[in-house]
Amino acid sequence: MAKVKPFMIGTKNAGKFLYAGTEMLRNGGSAIDAVEASTKLVEANPKDDSVGYGGVPNLLGKVELDASIMDGGTLRTGSVGAVKGYIHVISIARMVMEKTPHVMLVGSGAELFAKAMGFKKQNLLTKEAKASYQSFLKRYAGQPKEGEKPWYVKYDVDFGLREWYDKLTEKQHGTVNIIAIDKNGDICSGVSTSGTAFKFPGRLGDSPIIGAGNYCDNRFGAAACTGRGELAIRLSLARTIVSYMENGMTIREACARGMKDINELHEKGDMNCLAMDNKGNTMSASTARESIHWYMDTDSKEPEERKGIWIKE
Numbered sequence: 001m002a003k004v005k006p007f008m009i010g011t012k013n014a015g016k017f018l019y020a021g022t023e024m025l026r027n028g029g030s031a032i033d034a035v036e037a038s039t040k041l042v043e044a045n046p047k048d049d050s051v052g053y054g055g056v057p058n059l060l061g062k063v064e065l066d067a068s069i070m071d072g073g074t075l076r077t078g079s080v081g082a083v084k085g086y087i088h089v090i091s092i093a094r095m096v097m098e099k100t101p102h103v104m105l106v107g108s109g110a111e112l113f114a115k116a117m118g119f120k121k122q123n124l125l126t127k128e129a130k131a132s133y134q135s136f137l138k139r140y141a142g143q144p145k146e147g148e149k150p151w152y153v154k155y156d157v158d159f160g161l162r163e164w165y166d167k168l169t170e171k172q173h174g175t176v177n178i179i180a181i182d183k184n185g186d187i188c189s190g191v192s193t194s195g196t197a198f199k200f201p202g203r204l205g206d207s208p209i210i211g212a213g214n215y216c217d218n219r220f221g222a223a224a225c226t227g228r229g230e231l232a233i234r235l236s237l238a239r240t241i242v243s244y245m246e247n248g249m250t251i252r253e254a255c256a257r258g259m260k261d262i263n264e265l266h267e268k269g270d271m272n273c274l275a276m277d278n279k280g281n282t283m284s285a286s287t288a289r290e291s292i293h294w295y296m297d298t299d300s301k302e303p304e305e306r307k308g309i310w311i312k313e
Contacts, residue, residue, distance in 0.1 A: 005280070007280070007296060007298070008038065008179065010294050011226060013045075013051065013174070014294060015303045015305070018294060021178070022038075022296045030182050031181055031188035032071060032094065034180040039090040042178075043089070043090065044088075048174075051065075052065065055124065055193075056133070056198065057133050058198060058203070061133050063194055064082045064199070065124070065192070066082065066089065066192070066208040067093040068190070068207060068214045069188065071097070073187070075217065077103050078095065078104075079096065079104045079214075080104070080106065080208060082110070084124075086114045086120075090192045096113065100113070103210065174194075175227075176191070176193070177224035179274060179276050186218060187222050187278070189222040191214045196228075204229075205228075205230065213238055219246070221242055221245050221277035223258070226273075227286075232271060237271070238273070240258060241273060251277040251281045254283075256285060259273065263287055263313050270289075271288075272291060274293050282295055283308055284309075285311055289310060291310060294306070
């Protein structure tokens with residue numbers, strides 16, 4: 001592989017935060033350090049209602065976070081899911097990768113691990129997110145009468161839950177994807193999210209699932225996803241896009257094929273992907289809109305907006 005100038009790419013919500021990781025790359029830092037640094041800034045941004053602090057809560061009004069990180073040189077991975085009370089889940093995922101023999105920890109186990117690693121608990125529910133939750137309850141749920149079970153309990157699961165989810169699946173999701181390559185040619189991809197807004201407690205989307213929402217391999221490239229995570233899980237989408245590049249497709253062809261695969265499921269919900277190949281080419285694609293992503297290398301003074309592709313039905 002020809003030597004590639006160190007750089008980073010990210011989804012729209014990561015754009016202005018790429019400077020933190022890029023500065024690390026300028027100083028000879030690793031792709032893993034760069035991805036973690038920029039992702040942490042997104043997680044701490046209260047204006048982003050799809051990641052970290054300020055993330056929209058689950059069905060019970062609790063913020064649950066998911067994250068994953070992958071090292072393309074070793075194929076080591078770490079992920080966490082359904083974590084409550086800890087803001088920097090990307091860092092907890094990295095600790096899972098580096099400090100344990102495991103790949104994934106979820107729920108109370110992930111929280112116990114975070115505590116053992118010295119992470120501090122905090123309230124993640126902002127006033128804005130709480131107001132959004134209250135608005136949701138009024139619109140979809142209503143207030144149960146005295147002695148009556150809440151709507152999400154009294155509904156038949158096979159009918160009520162699916163009906164509820166279909167109402168949310170078009171717009172109520174979001175994620176941050178960041179990918180970096182360092183001076184050694186090592187690639188890292190990271191994903192962090194609060195998942196689908198008002199999701200059923202314990203629901204995991206594609207973000208913490210290695211191969212679905214996140215995958216990288218120095219030999220071929222990397223891909224990360226955002227959208228209706230259940231669709232990406234069913235297709236192992238991130239790994240599939242990297243496999244398409246491995247088998248000779250250009251990065252544009254691989255992303256387009258991945259989005260076409262999503263369309264061919266004929267399900268509600270959209271999907272987006274972010275990718276780089278091992279030659280330093282970048283691409284993003286979407287089934288729902290004109291796609292963009294942000295790029296910043298070690299010579300950049302500010303992030304550059306790059307256009308991706310829209311793969312329609």
